[in-house]
Amino acid sequence: LAKRRANATLISHLTPPVTEAGLYRGLADLKASVFRWRALPPEAGAEERQGLAALIQAEAARLDLAPADPADLSWADADAAIARLHASLLDVEYALIPVGLHVVGQPPGAAQRAELLDAAGITDPARRAETDALLAADSELPAIIHALDGGYIRPAPGGDLLRNPEILPTGRNIYGFDPFRMPGAFAMDDGARQADRLLARHVADCGRLPETVAMLLWGSDNLKSEGGPIAQALCLVGARPRRDSYGRLAGAELVPLAELGRPRIDVIVTLSGIFRDLLPLQTKLLAEALLLAARADEPETENFVARHARAHLAAHGGTIETAALRVFSNADGTYGANVNQLVDSGTWQTEDELGDAFLRRKGFAYGTDGRPTRCDAVLGGVLKTVDLAYQNLESLDLGITTVDHYFDGLGGISRAVRAARGSEAAVYIGDQTAGAGTVRSLAEQVSLETRTRTLNPKYFEAMLAHGAEGVRHLEAAVTNTLGWSATTGQVDPWIYREIGSVFMLDPEMRRRLAELNPVASVRIANRLLEAHERHYWSPDEAMLDALRRAGAELEDRLEGLDMEQAA
Numbered sequence: 001l002a003k004r005r006a007n008a009t010l011i012s013h014l015t016p017p018v019t020e021a022g023l024y025r026g027l028a029d030l031k032a033s034v035f036r037w038r039a040l041p042p043e044a045g046a047e048e049r050q051g052l053a054a055l056i057q058a059e060a061a062r063l064d065l066a067p068a069d070p071a072d073l074s075w076a077d078a079d080a081a082i083a084r085l086h087a088s089l090l091d092v093e094y095a096l097i098p099v100g101l102h103v104v105g106q107p108p109g110a111a112q113r114a115e116l117l118d119a120a121g122i123t124d125p126a127r128r129a130e131t132d133a134l135l136a137a138d139s140e141l142p143a144i145i146h147a148l149d150g151g152y153i154r155p156a157p158g159g160d161l162l163r164n165p166e167i168l169p170t171g172r173n174i175y176g177f178d179p180f181r182m183p184g185a186f187a188m189d190d191g192a193r194q195a196d197r198l199l200a201r202h203v204a205d206c207g208r209l210p211e212t213v214a215m216l217l218w219g220s221d222n223l224k225s226e227g228g229p230i231a232q233a234l235c236l237v238g239a240r241p242r243r244d245s246y247g248r249l250a251g252a253e254l255v256p257l258a259e260l261g262r263p264r265i266d267v268i269v270t271l272s273g274i275f276r277d278l279l280p281l282q283t284k285l286l287a288e289a290l291l292l293a294a295r296a297d298e299p300e301t302e303n304f305v306a307r308h309a310r311a312h313l314a315a316h317g318g319t320i321e322t323a324a325l326r327v328f329s330n331a332d333g334t335y336g337a338n339v340n341q342l343v344d345s346g347t348w349q350t351e352d353e354l355g356d357a358f359l360r361r362k363g364f365a366y367g368t369d370g371r372p373t374r375c376d377a378v379l380g381g382v383l384k385t386v387d388l389a390y391q392n393l394e395s396l397d398l399g400i401t402t403v404d405h406y407f408d409g410l411g412g413i414s415r416a417v418r419a420a421r422g423s424e425a426a427v428y429i430g431d432q433t434a435g436a437g438t439v440r441s442l443a444e445q446v447s448l449e450t451r452t453r454t455l456n457p458k459y460f461e462a463m464l465a466h467g468a469e470g471v472r473h474l475e476a477a478v479t480n481t482l483g484w485s486a487t488t489g490q491v492d493p494w495i496y497r498e499i500g501s502v503f504m505l506d507p508e509m510r511r512r513l514a515e516l517n518p519v520a521s522v523r524i525a526n527r528l529l530e531a532h533e534r535h536y537w538s539p540d541e542a543m544l545d546a547l548r549r550a551g552a553e554l555e556d557r558l559e560g561l562d563m564e565q566a567a
């Protein structure tokens with residue numbers, strides 16, 4: 001925004017170091033038991049095998065990784081159940097997590113640099129040495145001082161270090177992209193694979209293709225990946241960019257059904273305000289792709305966009321241009337859905353208020369002319385057909401429980417869909433931060449982030465080392481988790497229980513948090529109580545009592561601080 005509106009110079013800085021999450025406490029013990037199972041000799045007796053399987057199931061149940069009931073059918077085949085459990089443990093152990101925060105003026109140490117280079121997949125020794133030297137030098141503070149002196153700041157591409165080491169050295173003025181080349185050829189290739197992965201997951205979970213996908217698009221994510229998420233949306237519809245003779249983006253065209261090999265999926269796209277500002281060509285591209293699909297002379301069984309647009313015309317009349325509106329964002333000059341602000345303030349009564357807030361803010365349709373209009377009949381009609389809501393994760397340092405913008409958008413639309421359909425839609429996250437990409441359900445992603453980050457001593461100790469700001473990050477994770485409960489209802493109750501027991505029940509931990517950041521500490525206790533009052537978990541009496549005491553103890557402390565300050 002600053003660059004677009006005021007020609008601001010932006011000075012880039014590093015993201016935090018990364019590391020593998022590893023296993024801790026019960027998770028580490030469970031892994032040892034799984035390894036004992038795998039090491040059982042073939043001649044081991046049935047009794048020994050059953051005994052060990054029962055022990056593993058009980059250990060896993062305590063960690064909410066298995067059903068507690070020994071007779072549960074999912075554990076009837078112990079070999080298969082333990083293999084699945086092993087896979088879940090590996091997902092946790094090898095997940096990359098950010099460690100602490102980046103402090104401007106403090107380059108990462110040698111071990112942290114080595115982990116960053118590994119995560120970026122830089123193996124060639126000569127390159128590695130060069131990148132390592134760039135990471136080791138502080139180029140950020142000198143650049144800030146130079147800029148304040150009115151000096152020239154050299155340009156650099158924007159992006160994620162793990163994808164593009166060309167962003168080094170930081171301390172440079174980041175520019176974005178060539179708008180006429182987005183989405184690029186690589187993004188289109190990969191977009192097709194990610195779209196297939198999403199559809200396969202929905203088929204595995206629900207037994208059929210989705211008719212409509214609600215997809216959230218961010219500006220920054222598309223800059224980092226040359227339009228990866230835009231490409232996914234186009235691929236779901238079965239469309240691609242049309243280019244002029246210079247190879248510049250000129251509009252959209254349909255991929256023939258025979259080439260697509262499956263029906264065109266209807267897609268309702270919600271753009272962040274930043275996307276709308278930064279990417280007007282791509283806003284029109286998406287609108288044109290959906291209009292072309294709606295107009296195509298194809299059978300409804302092969303084209304869900306046309307099916308829904310024709311149904312709208314039959315019920316409401318009007319033009320195909322209106323019936324094909326699928327690209328939504330805020331009114332000009334406004335940003336966000338305000339769902340995050342409602343959740344932060346706690347001033348909402350029913351979950352439907354959150355879906356309504358989303359629609360009020362994000363219900364402006366952008367057509368092929370790129371201008372916003374309101375058309376609630378189309379929006380309401382399409383929401384009824386949504387089977388799944390989806391957003392990509394594009395960088396490690398922002399998880400869906402790290403910032404409040406994910407539940408604001410993806411959560412907000414999920415709630416609006418639920419109100420329109422009268423039943424829950426599936427919610428998926430496309431994790432693009434590792435390997436070839438993974439689709440997870442919202443519940444899986446929240447669980448994974450909670451295990452690898454919030455509850456992981458490696459993560460929270462690194463945060464606490466940053467003092468007040470670190471506690472504020474932990475508090476944000478709790479509030480964002482409540483945001484997911486409020487908007488989707490898909491957060492497992494154990495998550496609140498474990499956060500409560502790690503941060504609020506242990507008196508020593510409570511004392512540390514309160515000393516580092518009393519305000520954020522009280523908020524953690526109160527947020528857990530709020531989650532209970534809203535029926536997102538049910539603490540036992542001992543936990544409830546401890547939470548209330550923790551809150552009161554901390555409130556006293558805050559008042560004490562006020563009095564000290566007044567004196």
Ligand code: BEZ
Nearest residue numbers: 218219220272274275405
């Ligand atoms: C965006 O780049 O569109 C964006 C980034 C952070 C929060 C919300 C939107």
Ligand code: MG
Nearest residue numbers: 340344404405
């Ligand atoms: Mg905020």
